[in-house]
Structures are given as C-alpha cells and as structure tokens.
Amino acid sequence: MRSVLLGILMMTLQPLAANADPIFPNSVVSNDLEFIRTDDQSVFSCVAFQGTERAEMPDKRNDALFDRGTFIFQANYQDGTSVGLWAHPDFGSQSMALRSVEPVAQAIGKLPTIMRSKLDHVVIHKGDEVAFGEADGHFFVLYSDNIRTRIRNHDLEETVFHESVHATLDAKYLRNRVWRKAQQADGAFVTEYAARLPEKEDLAESALFAWTMLVHPRRLPQRVEAQVRKIMPNRLAFFEDLFLKKPIFHRVGAERGC
Numbered sequence: 620m621r622s623v624l625l626g627i628l629m630m631t632l633q634p635l636a637a638n639a640d641p642i643f644p645n646s647v648v649s650n651d652l653e654f655i656r657t658d659d660q661s662v663f664s665c666v667a668f669q670g671t672e673r674a675e676m677p678d679k680r681n682d683a684l685f686d687r688g689t690f691i692f693q694a695n696y697q698d699g700t701s702v703g704l705w706a707h708p709d710f711g712s713q714s715m716a717l718r719s720v721e722p723v724a725q726a727i728g729k730l731p732t733i734m735r736s737k738l739d740h741v742v743i744h745k746g747d748e749v750a751f752g753e754a755d756g757h758f759f760v761l762y763s764d765n766i767r768t769r770i771r772n773h774d775l776e777e778t779v780f781h782e783s784v785h786a787t788l789d790a791k792y793l794r795n796r797v798w799r800k801a802q803q804a805d806g807a808f809v810t811e812y813a814a815r816l817p818e819k820e821d822l823a824e825s826a827l828f829a830w831t832m833l834v835h836p837r838r839l840p841q842r843v844e845a846q847v848r849k850i851m852p853n854r855l856a857f858f859e860d861l862f863l864k865k866p867i868f869h870r871v872g873a874e875r876g877c
Contacts, residue, residue, distance in 0.1 A: 623862070641813070646827045676707055689707060700735045702740060705741070712757075719763045739757040747768075752784075752789070788823075801851075832844055
C-alpha cells in the first residue's frame with residue numbers, strides 16, 4: 620500500500636531544487652566521507668573455494684571474454700545468500716587470488732539483502748583499472764590494484780555498493796515510472812557524475828547517500844545531509860521505500876556454511 624501511495628505522490632510533485640548545485644564531483648572518491656565503515660554490521664560468513672573453471676571474465680582492457688583456469692570462490696552469508704567471486708588465472712594460485720577475493724566478500728556482507736540476494740557474481744582481474752557493473756548479468760568487475768587503493772582510502776565498501784546498484788537495481792529501476800518521476804520532481808543532482816549521466820549513474824550515486832542517511836542518520840556532516848535533503852527529497856522517499864520496506868538483513872533461507 621505504501622508503494623502505491625508513494626507512486627501517486629510522485630505524480631503530483633513539482634520540481635523543488637532545480638537551481639541546487641551538486642555537492643561533489645562523484646559519490647565515492649571525490650570526498651572524505653565514510654558512508655560505510657569497517658565496523659558496520661556485516662552478515663559475511665565465509666568464503667569457499669570451488670575449484671577452477673572456464674568462466675566469462677569481461678575485461679575493459681581487451682575483447683577476450685572467456686578464460687580457462689579461473690579461480691571460483693563462493694562467499695556465503697548469514698542471511699542465506701551467496702555470491703560467486705571469480706578470480707582471473709593471472710593470480711597464479713588460490714592463495715594469491717584470495718587476497719583480493721576476501722575483502723570484496725566482506726564488503727558484500729554490508730549490502731542490504733535486497734541487493735546481495737540479486738548479485739550473481741563478481742569478476743576480479745589483476746591490474747589497475749576502475750570498476751564497472753553489468754546490469755543484465757547481475758555482476759560487476761573489479762581490479763586487484765584498484766581494490767588495494769580503495770581499501771587504503773577507505774573506499775572499497777562504497778565502491779562495492781555503487782557497482783552492486785548497477786548489477787542488481789539498474790535493470791529494474793532505471794526506467795521505473797516512480798523513479799523517473801522522483802528525478803523529475805527533484806530537478807537537481809547530488810553529484811556532477813549523476814548530473815552528467817542521469818539515465819545511467821544517478822540511481823547508483825543517489826543510492827549511496829540515501830542508504831547512509833536512512834540506516835546511519837547523522838553519520839554524514841549536518842551540512843551534507845541538509846544539502847541532500849534539499850536536492851533529492853523525492854529520491855530519498857523512493858529509497859526509503861526500497862531499502863526499509865523489509866529488514867536490512869533478513870533471512871531468505873538457511874545459512875550456508877563453508
């Protein structure tokens with residue numbers, strides 16, 4: 620019923636902040652905000668090695684799609700969800716691959732269940748490129764050197780969250796009528812990246828601010844929260860309905876052990 624009422628409300632709203640400027644260039648690496656902390660609740664349980672296989676391993680550096688000898692891991696979570704983590708053969712060994720796999724698996728444990736339950740797998744390559752997500756296959760791609768950089772800068776959890784939005788929510792919500800009306804009603808964007816690519820990046824950029832404000836109120840500086848509420852009140856209502864209509868971490872099946 621709440622979702623229906625929210626949809627009706629969106630149809631009648633008028634632009635509220637059309638002249639508001641974005642707060643940051645982007646949500647993850649252009650600020651010192653700690654949206655998701657190392658000690659935040661996680662439902663991560665363990666990582667199990669499944670063996671090596673031929674797997675689809677897209678890489679922005681070349682057009683090759685499949686690789687033989689990919690290290691296949693499965694991360695298991697206390698809410699019954701599981702996510703594949705596929706590490707490129709270039710890692711050379713299971714133990715070397717695990718150095719990149721494990722911190723990603725732990726970060727995934729801090730996602731809301733609605734996202735983690737839809738995330739199929741994560742591709743991890745050696746190298747230093749920025750991450751990207753794939754909505755159709757419900758996966759995203761990371762690179763080992765960049766993972767280390769994001770850990771050092773306290774940005775890995777935020778990177779995983781952003782790319783998980785692309786992998787799990789884009790296909791359903793980017794063209795969703797209620798989401799589009801929320802965008803139109805707000806009339807402004809929280810980051811320059813979202814403003815530049817509103818049909819591709821606004822959902823993921825806005826979601827990180829919304830998640831933090833809804834689940835960890837007052838974690839962001841008061842000034843930032845006030846600006847976000849001015850820029851995207853209708854998108855905040857959209858994410859409140861999406862993230863909080865069910866418990867953040869809820870049981871979807873028996874806990875999977877390793």
